[in-house]
Amino acid sequence: MIKKLINNANFSLKEFVIVIAIIFFILIISLNPFEYKSTNDYRGKQIHEGGYYFGKILSTPKKNFDKIQKLEFKKLIQLIENNKMSINGFPFIIYTSRLEELVQYIIAIPIEDCIEINLPLKHVCNYFPKQDVLTVIHEGYLFDRDKAWSILDEKLLIENKKVFNVPFEVFWKGLEQDKDSTTWKTGLYYPIR
Numbered sequence: 001m002i003k004k005l006i007n008n009a010n011f012s013l014k015e016f017v018i019v020i021a022i023i024f025f026i027l028i029i030s031l032n033p034f035e036y037k038s039t040n041d042y043r044g045k046q047i048h049e050g051g052y053y054f055g056k057i058l059s060t061p062k063k064n065f066d067k068i069q070k071l072e073f074k075k076l077i078q079l080i081e082n083n084k085m086s087i088n089g090f091p092f093i094i095y096t097s098r099l100e101e102l103v104q105y106i107i108a109i110p111i112e113d114c115i116e117i118n119l120p121l122k123h124v125c126n127y128f129p130k131q132d133v134l135t136v137i138h139e140g141y142l143f144d145r146d147k148a149w150s151i152l153d154e155k156l157l158i159e160n161k162k163v164f165n166v167p168f169e170v171f172w173k174g175l176e177q178d179k180d181s182t183t184w185k186t187g188l189y190y191p192i193r
Contacts, residue, residue, distance in 0.1 A: 038140025038182075040148040042155060048189060050130040051088065054080055055108035057096075057122045065103050066142055069093065072107050079120070086112040092170040094128070131165060133189040140182050145169075148188045156190060165191035 056076055060068045073091055080087060089110030097104040106124065114125035134155055138148040149167075156163065173185040 038138060038144050038147075040145075040151055041137045041139070042151055043135040043137060044155075045192070046133055046135045048131055048133045048191070050128045052111050052114050052125070052127055053092075053108040054085060054111050054114070054125050055094070055106040055123065057104075057106050057124065059102060059104045062099075062101055062103050069105075069107055073109075076107055076109055079123070080109060080111065083115070083117050085115060088112045090170050090172050092168055094166050094168045096166055098167075128168075129165070131191045132193070133191050134159070134161065136188045138186045138188060140184060142184060142186065145186060145188065148186075152188060152190050156192070161190075161192040163190050164193045167191070 054076065056072055058068070058072060077087075087109055091107070091109050094106040094108060095103070096106065108128070111125075114127075117125075119125065134152055136148040136151050138145045152167075155161075167188070167190050169189065170187040171184075172187060173183065
């Protein structure tokens with residue numbers, strides 16, 4: 001319709017108004033697109049109960065981190081199922097180092113107890129301690145959770161707390177439960193004294 005109206009230079013005032021309105025609408029949408037914003041809710045000091053976990057030690061370039069950890073979680077779940085271990089909670093990541101270019105971490109899944117198995121290379125079965133933590137709950141896309149870590153950094157300074165163990169995050173609701181990434185929920189934690 002628009003092409004027809006533009007090709008016909010003798011269009012009426014009504015047609016002219018329709019064309020201008022459509023062009024204006026397209027401009028507004030392109031200049032001010034709707035953008036979903038993730039939310040970060042600071043929950044303050046809480047207690048993380050801890051427990052046994054089965055995990056894999058990894059080191060990944062930061063740009064590939066989300067893609068790699070998703071693949072590794074799938075492999076880890078398969079290994080847990082093959083060894084008839086009982087999953088006892090939500091998957092999580094323990095960060096041993098988060099640098100600008102490289103992330104070193106342990107992907108982990110809570111289990112009821114460590115059993116006697118031959119652990120594959122870089123795999124661990126261990127106990128995560130009960131500890132006090134500062135907490136931020138991130139809802140939405142995973143790729144923009146850096147803001148949640150910044151909130152924890154700020155609160156650490158304001159509340160004059162010291163980190164005494166490695167930070168971690170728990171994936172309460174993710175791709176496995178819902179394809180809509182705007183509904184995903186992740187807990188980010190700094191163990192404190």
